[in-house]
Amino acid sequence: MKNRIIDTDVLIIGGGTAGCFAGITLGKKKDLDVLIVEKANIVRSGCLAAGVNAINAYITKGRVPQDYVDYCKKDADGIVREDLLLSMSERLNHVTKVMEDLGLVILKDENGDYVARGNRNIKINGENIKPILADAVEKQDNVTVINHLNITDFIVENNEIKGAYGFDVNDAVFYEINAKAVLVATGGAAGLYRPNNPGFSRHKMWYPPFNTGAGYAMGILAGAEMTSFDMRFIALRCKDTIAPTGTIAQGVSAKQINAAGEIYETKYGLTTSERVYGTVRENQLGHGPCYLKTTGITKEQDEDLLKAYLNMAPSQTLKWIESGKSPSEQDVEIQGTEPYIVGGHTASGYWVNTGRETTVKGLYAAGDVAGGCPQKYVTGALAEGKLAALDMVKQFKAGTLKEADIQTETEIKVQEGEILSQYEKFRNEDAPAFSVEELEEAMQKVMDEYAGGIASNYQFNEKQLALADEKILQLQALAEKTAAADMHELMFVYELRERLIVCRSLIAHLKNRKETRWHSFNENMDHPETDEKFYKYVNSKLENGEIRMIFRDIVKEDTYEHTN
């Protein structure tokens, strides 16, 4: 492989929602060199690739940021960081305005006010939201973008970030990027569990299959503290198309009903996890299939729904058209997806301070990869990108982020050699016992059956988790002997590696929250009740190859700084 070394002030890993907005914010600091590296192409990558049709986190008329904090806190039964939620909520409307000024179409009523959908949500025509963001990044003359560069490892010395290593997914080029500060914005982790649709359609999942938990894995390996992987996210989705249900539930106030037409959502509760749990229970009790009741909506609402899904999940619109029946003529069947780790919906991810710096000095996290701050969605990810960028600028001014003087460091040269030889090992292996795809399938089967996937109605016990851990460890050993015929396949090798690393941490978290705080998201059958002893964050850190659990008290202060 050819070797390319780049020096920059700020490295942003992942040119998605949070990464782009951090780039736009840092674009105003002309004295800083900023580099965004993206494994795909920032014009259409990550969660926003296909567009979205609403801003899910917005402070609507008559409400204040604290209302949003209170809502998120209640939904997560208290296991959130209020300092993070508040600093995010205070910026939701600002980042929305910036997006509108950049060209995002936000629907307005006859008075010129944004059209609200429920209490926290506004409607947009968001099919092109990602190209708009990418275009704004492009205009910043101190920000460079490298597409098709897959980052696999951080450069860390004495718990201080120095940059990252990666490779080009098309050409045989190894990258060493030296930076004074790094923002990890690689999104959450999909594909850990066996998905709803098998075989050819297995990547028809809710979360982007390309967000494979790289950021989590790199952080875990570098010894960064992670939080709340035990708060998995399971999305309630339209059956088969896996299209979001919020558009129907909030857009036309559709209720969840069972096969007999009974409304069951009020029986189980209305939090995000309870809506999934109710659907699972009704099916277990033989009352399925479950639906969102759309029959009887008006012709105008029919039209609105067909159009709304074109902005985000066109397959749902096609399904209605193909069946020859509009939503007003048939209810929409719903189901839970496989579990994901995604800090933009639940609270899993890096343990950060209020400025979004992780426990590794100079390493920041924003968006779905950052923990403690659930329900951030698009605007929350944008806000966190901005908050992280502003904190970096503050630290640059104060002189606490320093030159990455690593060229002479022998320890780092050894690390570089090891990473490069790992890449080469996979490229040179010509008789692998198993392909990446076979190992991925095996991993998903293990997680599905023993770590609370769809097969076990999201439930697990400690014996099953122990088996899951044992088998994931075996798969990690086998994954070391797989092969890559080209650079694109090398990316698949690393995606598998990332997922396996995340799986192990996830299992440890599930095992250590010895209670059931959120039905379905963490349904521990050995401890089926909530236990106030666990009114804590369950955190973890990899130390000498072992996952060490850390139980932290709930943060009550307005700001939080790492102290231990």
Ligand SMILES: Cc1cc2nc3c(=O)[nH]c(=O)nc-3n(C[C@H](O)[C@H](O)[C@H](O)COP(=O)(O)OP(=O)(O)OC[C@H]3O[C@@H](n4cnc5c(N)ncnc54)[C@H](O)[C@@H]3O)c2cc1C
């Ligand atoms: C299908 C779907 C619909 C949604 N609908 C809405 C909605 O209507 N309204 C709303 O408010 N929110 C919605 N959300 C949530 C919202 O889109 C996300 O929370 C938010 O966009 C996450 O931003 P992010 O920057 O963390 O991740 P992303 O925007 O996904 O960015 C992560 C980026 O990192 C890149 N990357 C990953 N690994 C690497 C690596 N190793 N090296 C380099 N680059 C890497 C990825 O390619 C990607 O570009 C939706 C999410 C999904 C999945």
